[in-house]
Amino acid sequence: MERSVVFAGFGGQGLLFAGQVLAHAAVIDELEVLWIPSYGPEMRGGTASCTVIVGDEPIGSPVVDRVDVAVAMNPPSVAKFGRQVAPGGLLIANSSLVEEAYGRDDVEELQVPCTALAREAGDDRLVSLIALGALIARRPIVRPAAVRAAIRKVVAARQPDALRADLAAFAVGLRAGREPVRGRAAAPAPDAAR
Amino acid sequence: MTKRRRVLMKGNEAIAEAAIRASCDAYFGYPITPQAELFEWMARRMPEEGRVFVQAESELGAINMALGAAATGARVLVSSSGPGISLMGEAMSYLAGSELPVVVVDVMRGGPGLGSIGPSQSDYLLATKGHGHGDYRVPVLAPSSIAEAMELVATAFELAERYRTPVFILADGILGQAMEPVEQRYRDPPRSEAPWAVGGAAGRPPRVVRSLHLEPEALEAHNERLQAKYREIAGGEVRWAGERLDDADLAIVAYGTAARVARTAVARARAEGLRPGLFRPITLWPFPERELAEVASRVRGVLVVELSAGQMLEDVRLAVEGRLPVAFHGRTGGMVPTPDGVIDALRRLEARVRPAWTLPLVEAAALDRRPDPDTFSLFGDDAWRPLETTPRGER
Numbered sequence: 001m002e003r004s005v006v007f008a009g010f011g012g013q014g015l016l017f018a019g020q021v022l023a024h025a026a027v028i029d030e031l032e033v034l035w036i037p038s039y040g041p042e043m044r045g046g047t048a049s050c051t052v053i054v055g056d057e058p059i060g061s062p063v064v065d066r067v068d069v070a071v072a073m074n075p076p077s078v079a080k081f082g083r084q085v086a087p088g089g090l091l092i093a094n095s096s097l098v099e100e101a102y103g104r105d106d107v108e109e110l111q112v113p114c115t116a117l118a119r120e121a122g123d124d125r126l127v128s129l130i131a132l133g134a135l136i137a138r139r140p141i142v143r144p145a146a147v148r149a150a151i152r153k154v155v156a157a158r159q160p161d162a163l164r165a166d167l168a169a170f171a172v173g174l175r176a177g178r179e180p181v182r183g184r185a186a187a188p189a190p191d192a193a194r
Numbered sequence: 195m196t197k198r199r200r201v202l203m204k205g206n207e208a209i210a211e212a213a214i215r216a217s218c219d220a221y222f223g224y225p226i227t228p229q230a231e232l233f234e235w236m237a238r239r240m241p242e243e244g245r246v247f248v249q250a251e252s253e254l255g256a257i258n259m260a261l262g263a264a265a266t267g268a269r270v271l272v273s274s275s276g277p278g279i280s281l282m283g284e285a286m287s288y289l290a291g292s293e294l295p296v297v298v299v300d301v302m303r304g305g306p307g308l309g310s311i312g313p314s315q316s317d318y319l320l321a322t323k324g325h326g327h328g329d330y331r332v333p334v335l336a337p338s339s340i341a342e343a344m345e346l347v348a349t350a351f352e353l354a355e356r357y358r359t360p361v362f363i364l365a366d367g368i369l370g371q372a373m374e375p376v377e378q379r380y381r382d383p384p385r386s387e388a389p390w391a392v393g394g395a396a397g398r399p400p401r402v403v404r405s406l407h408l409e410p411e412a413l414e415a416h417n418e419r420l421q422a423k424y425r426e427i428a429g430g431e432v433r434w435a436g437e438r439l440d441d442a443d444l445a446i447v448a449y450g451t452a453a454r455v456a457r458t459a460v461a462r463a464r465a466e467g468l469r470p471g472l473f474r475p476i477t478l479w480p481f482p483e484r485e486l487a488e489v490a491s492r493v494r495g496v497l498v499v500e501l502s503a504g505q506m507l508e509d510v511r512l513a514v515e516g517r518l519p520v521a522f523h524g525r526t527g528g529m530v531p532t533p534d535g536v537i538d539a540l541r542r543l544e545a546r547v548r549p550a551w552t553l554p555l556v557e558a559a560a561l562d563r564r565p566d567p568d569t570f571s572l573f574g575d576d577a578w579r580p581l582e583t584t585p586r587g588e589r
Contacts, residue, residue, distance in 0.1 A: 020202075020373070027202050027375045035202070035373040039228060039311065058339070060458035062368050062451060063530045 001056060003141050004064045007128060008049035008081050009073025009094070017154070018071070018128035019050035024150035025142040026054045034059040047076055054141050069139055071131045073114060078102055090138055092131055110134060112176045118169060123162075126169035133173020144174060200375040205340045205365065206231035208376060209273075209299060212347035214239055215380030218297075219268040220246035222256035226275045227311040228367035229301035233273065253278035257285040257298075264294040265403040267391030269351055273299035275367075276317055277308055279325075286360055287326025290420070291405025293390065295354030297347070299363045301370040302501075304528040312528015313367030315450060318505035321362045322479040329417055331424045333431060334362040334478040336449040340374040346476075348381035355386035357427055364478060366501060368451045368530065433476035434485055438464070442471030444540060444547075445489050447510050448499040449475050452531065456499050459536035470497075470540055478506065483513035490514045495547035499536055500524045519547055 005022065007015040016037050026033035037050040051067070053059045066086040072078040073094040082102040085091050090108045093101075096115035103109075112134045118126040129151070136144055147170060155163045203211070210232045213221070221236040233249075240247035246263070250256035253274050260272045274282065279300045289296055302317045304310040321334045333353050337343035343365060350361040392401050407413035438460055439445065448456040453474040460470050473489050475482050490496060495518055498507045504522045511520050523539035525531050 023202055023373055027200055033202075033375060036368060037371055039367070039371045059374070059454075060461070061455040061533050062372055063455065063532055065532045065534050 002053055002059065004051060004053045004067045005069040005071065005135065006049055006051045006067045006081050007071045008047060008077035011048040012125065013073050014125050014128035015048050015073065016050045018132045019052045021147060021150045021154055022052050022132060022142065024153055025146040028146040028149050029142045031056065031142065032058050034062055036062050069135055071135060073127055073131060092134055094127065110138060110177065117172050117176060121169045121172055122165055126165060129166055129169040130173035130176065133170045134177030137174045137177025200377055202373050203340060203376050204231055204371065204373045205343060206301065206370040207235045208340045208344050209347055210235035210239065212344040212380055213271045214243060215382060216348045216351050217269055217382050218271045220263045221271045222248045222250050222259040223273055224250050224253050224256050224278060226278050228303055228370045229273050229275050229299065232299065253281040257282040260296045261285055261289055261294060264296045265392050267388030270296045271299065272296060273301065275301050275303045276305045279317060279320065283325045286332065287328050287330065288405050289360040290326070290330035290332065291328060292403050293358040294403065295358055296360045297350040297354055297363065298360060299365065302364065302366045304526065310528040311367065313451060313501060313530060314528060315366055315452060315501040316505065316526065317364065318478060318502060321364050330420060331479055332360050332362050333427060334364050336364045336476060336478050337369065338450050338453045338474060340369065340372065341376045343369060344376060345381065348383050352383040353431060357423055358390060364450065366451050428480040431477060432480050432482045432485065434482040435474045435476060436489065437472040439471035439473065439489055442469050443494050444468065444470040444497065444544060445473050445493045446470055446497045446499055447473045447486065449478060449506065452499045452501055455531050455533055456536055459533040459540065462533055463537050463540050468540055468544060481509045481513065486510065486513040490518060494518060495543045496520045497539055497543050498522045499531055501530060502526060519543065
């Protein structure tokens with residue numbers, strides 16, 4: 001079975017990174033995976049997104065008609081990807097920046113104040129790892145331990161100083177996903193979050 | 195499950211590393227999206243290995259530097275995307291005329307002109323039919339996964355040196371940008387003795403690398419030799435893969451990324467009651483025409499899927515020779531066909547080629563067409579006798 005996840009938000013929110021962590025975790029869990037970024041000009045400042053497809057068999061189509069999970073970290077991403085979630089799928093919205101629920105009754109909507117939680121954890125750029133934690137709590141596509149191992153693998157190579165904060169952010173996300181916070185909570189002003 | 199040692203690699207980087215492990219001596223390039231990471235990987239890794247990396251002043255410079263390096267017997271890689279590849283057309287003709295081995299990677303993007311940086315397969319005709327001037331052909335390899343791209347890099351160097359010819363690897367933006375787990379199995383093909391290589395000629399007759407032959411007789415003889423070489427390649431180097439063709443009654447023909455979309459579409463369509471299979475050319479030139487013709491003799495219709503307005507479609511039609519309907523589904527400009535889009539196209543084709551015996555009586559009669567003679571008739575041989583039974587010549 002193939003499961004697809006799109007990560008979308010502002011450039012700088014670490015969405016491509018979170019997608020890569022998920023892809024590495026899938027390799028650790030001996031699954032097949034394909035990670036594909038949107039590599040267009042939107043990467044240069046606007047919205048950024050990547051799609052990760054995880055499966056038991058080699059991945060066929062690198063493009064998906066519908067995604068099983070959309071991780072939308074800003075309002076334009078909710079607007080764009082909210083409708084692409086397959087019925088029965090999961091939409092994770094960053095309630096720090098997205099004021100209202102998307103309002104589909106055929107998908108599970110999870111509102112996590114990712115920006116606020118990231119700030120509490122010490123760094124705005126941890127937004128996407130918090131979202132990844134919430135995602136794994138609701139849809140265990142890979143094992144949480146595999147995600148932690150993937151974070152160690154990817155971060156240790158690039159920014160060993162950030163490892164502790166990244167692992168903490170993932171743990172915060174896991175908890176937030178298990179006890180979802182509905183509605184907005186302790187949201188900073190959207191401008192400040194950018 | 196057996197533990198496999200796999201690493202996650204980006205297509206562009208995997209191609210670059212495969213070339214390094216295949217003992218590529220020199221790389222020449224100029225940055226362009228969506229192959230930038232290939233260039234960057236070479237910029238970092240080639241000096242580490244003590245080999246040559248040059249960022250040329252343009253793609254024209256890069257391909258002509260490659261020509262010079264290949265003339266000395268070096269194993270050479272060049273990469274670019276559409277706009278840069280177009281600039282290289284002149285030198286590709288010179289490489290073919292001078293019979294020099296260079297591997298050129300084209301990570302295709304949307305065109306024409308500067309087009310977009312989105313994925314595309316719109317350089318098929320350029321790579322397989324045209325590009326530079328003169329009577330020449332270039333082997334074209336089309337990987338469909340990152341693992342296959344790594345393997346085909348080694349194959350490309352082998353073909354280039356065995357036949358003394360430039361070789362294309364035709365990838366697309368998705369294959370270049372995506373990451374997939376791969377086993378780090380690299381192949382380093384044995385070196386040719388490079389009997390063309392220029393250098394010090396002490397103790398042997400001098401060698402000349404050129405494409406200029408001013409005497410018509412000499413140039414014709416040169417061309418005939420080239421053509422004989424191309425016939426040899428066409429006869430011995432065809433590569434393709436088939437999936438679920440054994441019981442298929444429809445065949446999708448697709449390569450590269452389009453073949454992956456088609457593979458997903460085949461699985462879904464079969465779950466919905468259709469019976470498609472996938473014919474995937476790996477060499478685009480030489481095109482697997484005999485192999486496709488054989489498959490076409492066993493199905494009722496063919497659907498070509500491309501990230502283009504229909505380029506490989508021409509080769510498919512030539513191979514099928516009008517014996518059965520050939521439909522097309524493609525997207526352009528950086529758009530990618532979706533599995534559901536392919537299935538819709540399959541359904542339209544299936545409706546066109548559905549054998550008469552599956553239709554209600556009146557409809558079948560109205561169709562006025564000969565049922566497939568191999569089709570089992572539920573009502574005996576005479577029940578669906580075609581309306582036209584007399585050969586035309588006897589009327």
